[in-house]
Every structure is written in structure tokens, then in C-alpha cells.
Amino acid sequence: MEQKKTFYQEFEVFSKRTPSSPFQHQFSLLAPNAEMAMVMAQENFMRRDPVADIWVVNREHIRGLTKEEKVTLQRLDNKDYRTTKGYGYLKKKWRHYEQQMLDEKEILSWAGGNKND
Amino acid sequence: MIIENILAINITIKYNNVKYTLYEKGGINVSTLEKDFTEQEELEKFVARIEAGDKIEADDWMPEEYRVALIKLISQHGISEIMGALPEKEWVPKAPSLRRKLGIMAKVQDEMGHGQLLLRVAEDLLKPYGKDRGDLMQDLFNGDLKFHNVFHMATNTWADAGMIGWLVDGAAIITQTNMLGASYGPYARALHRICAEEVFHAQHGEAIIMALAEGTEEQKQMIQESLNDWWEALLMFFGPASSTTTGTSKQDVTIKYKIRTSTNEELRQSFFSKYIPRILSLGLTIPDPTLHFDEEQQLWVYQQPDWNKFKQIIRNNGPRSQARLNLRRVSYETNAWVLDALSAAVN
Numbered sequence: 285m286e287q288k289k290t291f292y293q294e295f296e297v298f299s300k301r302t303p304s305s306p307f308q309h310q311f312s313l314l315a316p317n318a319e320m321a322m323v324m325a326q327e328n329f330m331r332r333d334p335v336a337d338i339w340v341v342n343r344e345h346i347r348g349l350t351k352e353e354k355v356t357l358q359r360l361d362n363k364d365y366r367t368t369k370g371y372g373y374l375k376k377k378w379r380h381y382e383q384q385m386l387d388e389k390e391i392l393s394w395a396g397g398n399k400n401d
Numbered sequence: 402m403i404i405e406n407i408l409a410i411n412i413t414i415k416y417n418n419v420k421y422t423l424y425e426k427g428g429i430n431v432s433t434l435e436k437d438f439t440e441q442e443e444l445e446k447f448v449a450r451i452e453a454g455d456k457i458e459a460d461d462w463m464p465e466e467y468r469v470a471l472i473k474l475i476s477q478h479g480i481s482e483i484m485g486a487l488p489e490k491e492w493v494p495k496a497p498s499l500r501r502k503l504g505i506m507a508k509v510q511d512e513m514g515h516g517q518l519l520l521r522v523a524e525d526l527l528k529p530y531g532k533d534r535g536d537l538m539q540d541l542f543n544g545d546l547k548f549h550n551v552f553h554m555a556t557n558t559w560a561d562a563g564m565i566g567w568l569v570d571g572a573a574i575i576t577q578t579n580m581l582g583a584s585y586g587p588y589a590r591a592l593h594r595i596c597a598e599e600v601f602h603a604q605h606g607e608a609i610i611m612a613l614a615e616g617t618e619e620q621k622q623m624i625q626e627s628l629n630d631w632w633e634a635l636l637m638f639f640g641p642a643s644s645t646t647t648g649t650s651k652q653d654v655t656i657k658y659k660i661r662t663s664t665n666e667e668l669r670q671s672f673f674s675k676y677i678p679r680i681l682s683l684g685l686t687i688p689d690p691t692l693h694f695d696e697e698q699q700l701w702v703y704q705q706p707d708w709n710k711f712k713q714i715i716r717n718n719g720p721r722s723q724a725r726l727n728l729r730r731v732s733y734e735t736n737a738w739v740l741d742a743l744s745a746a747v748n
Contacts, residue, residue: 290533291743291744291746311518311590311591311594312521312525313517314521314524327514328514329594331507331511351460351461351462
């Protein structure tokens, strides 16, 4: 099929809500170049909610997975040595030594320093 | 099992339509697995995914019937957002205060933004046919693509602007939230964005109606007249209960593919349950003496709108159909030279 004449290119738009939040995909838009895409991104998707940063990415520059490659994403449930699940038995062991297990919830609660130190 | 090719480090095995390529490159295993699915296998996988609540994406395999149903639905939805901005933009210069003017301008901008989102979703689906939003606009002008029946009506007073925000957007919220879980991922994501803004639209409309309802006798009369004018259009909004009225209906195929869950009539009943008590609480009278809730059937009983009038409207013979199409056509044709000039520079 003959390619139609168009000056539009497809851009995917990503933005983050606050300086500490991760970039999140918003939507796609059409624009003649990245500068216009940036203007359109704000017009189209950021009329209300707070926004700390914006990325526009030309679709041509995105390498996605093919249908066949997606099939290979299926995980086998044999990697518990990589996860805390594989070490869950420690909880019982520590109880034997009259100690609490330092689990994920406990460790991540140390953010910003422990007040009781 | 057919062993197609054996090299020292490159083996391709074909078994049961699955092609396994096993090879090593620079000591790294880069084996791949490919399967040549038949049309029937693809369809079975597709149906299974939809049944499991999985989302279909633009580059996924989908049956033609699904793609065509989505294109019809989403291009009509997108074009209707743009055509729906037209009756409202008429009220931007006539809004009674600066705050109201800013409010309705923001709403008109949102509607155009919704059109942009939906046309993007439609364009990605149209790719195999080599079509884009320019073709959709031509289809609109030719009468091949319809815009929503409610946007063929005239707006006569400021109360109509309020009524559109409150009850037309209210009706739109009911049909659009019904599709938030749509099996087609890009449409569901567009609807999530749209519905969040529709909440503002509905409240913007409520604020206009509330001010008039608490105003002078003349203002109260203005909203009553507006309700009288719009009631039939609000009933028609959800479409006929079955395809027997107009010969076709999208509801069966969209329910089958889990794009929506409820029928037109269920959506209309849900609109009644949510809005009739609110309309009455403002001291308004619904222009249908037969309207009541039947406890036994657990259904609202109401006077059917004139479905012949509906058939005329969807053939672009409604009160403002041609005027609004012309407005769009003139602006598109007047500005066409810009698109031409820029395309020539690119190619």
C-alpha cells in the first residue's frame, strides 16, 4: 500500500507526578516533531494533575517484544532461591533463638533512620 | 519430529507447529521458540484471553469482527467528542460570568482532548487498512461515519448548556463507565482518562442547573423548559432496546467481546434510577405523565421516544445535523492547505 503523505509522527508520552515518583506511560499522540509533541503532551494529558517531568518518545525508537518473544516471558516457578520465599523457614528458626525475623516490611520501614536507635 | 537443520551450534526442530531454534553465539545460548499458529488456534487463544479478563493490545492478533466492531465504536465515539464540543462552544461567548466562561471553555477543551485520545486508539486499529484520522473525517462528511444522536440537537438557552453538562454528560458517564473494563486495553485506558474528566463535566453542569434552580421564577422556568426539550433526546441517548428499530445494533457484538457489559435498556434504566430522584428533588417535572417505577418488575416504565425521529437523526436529518457538519467541513476545508503545505515539505 502506498504510504500516505503526512508530517505527523507517533509519540508515546511518559510523565512523573512528583520528583520521586517513577515515569509512567500516559498515552500516544501525533506531532510533527519532538518539540510539538512536548507541547501537545501537556495540552492533551496534563491539564489538571500535578506533573514533575515529561518524556516524549518517537514510536520508531521503541523496541518492543514480538508475539513470539512474549511467549518466552512465562516464568517457571523454580527460583525461590532468588526470593524471600525461599528463606521463609528462617522465621521459625529465629523464633527458636527468641529473635524476630528482619523481613521486608521491617527492613523497608527503616527509611529515613530509626528513631529508636 | 523433523530435524530441519543441524549445524555444530545451530539446530532447528519443527514439532507440532512449534519451531525450536537452538543455537549458541559467542558461548551464549540464544535459542528461540516460534510457533506458526493456524487461524483457528489464534481465535481460540484470543477467546480464552478475553474470557480470562486479559487485555488485548493494538499489535496482538484479533479476529476481523472484533477489529471492525472496535473501529466503528471508537471512531464514532471520538468523532462524537469533537462534534459534541460544537453545541457547547456556542455558549462560550454567551456564558453569564467570567468564571462560567472559563468553566465551559475548559470543558470544550476536554472534549476535543477526548477526541484526540480516541482517534489515536482508532488510528492504531485502522493501520492494516492504511487509514487514519483524515479518512475518518471524510467518512463523517460523506455520512458513512455517524456522530452521536444527542449532538444533533439545538441549544437554545444557557439552561441547555447546564442540562448538557448535567444530564447528557451524566448519561455519557453511564455508558462510558460500563466499558471501563473493556477487553481492548487502549480503549479501556482512554476511558479511564475520559471518565475522570467527565466527573468535572457533570459537576460543572450541576453547578449551572443548581444556580438556576435556586434563582428567579424565570430561571426556574428556563430549566423546566430545557428539561422538556431534552427529555426525549436523553431517552434516545442510549439507543433502541434492540436492533429491530433501526436494523442494526452494536450492542450484541460489543457484549460478546466483553467491550461492554450492559444492554442499551439496562443503561437507560440505570440512568433513570440515578437521575430521576435528583431531577424531582429540584422541583422539576419530568414531561412524561406515565413515568413510574414498577415495583413488581423492578423497572422504570416510561413513554418511548419517537424512534422514527431517532432514525431521521442518525441519517443526519436532525435539527442541527447539517449545520454542525457544515461547520466542521468548512473549518476542515479552509485549513486543508496547511496540511498540504506541510506534507509536501516532509515528503
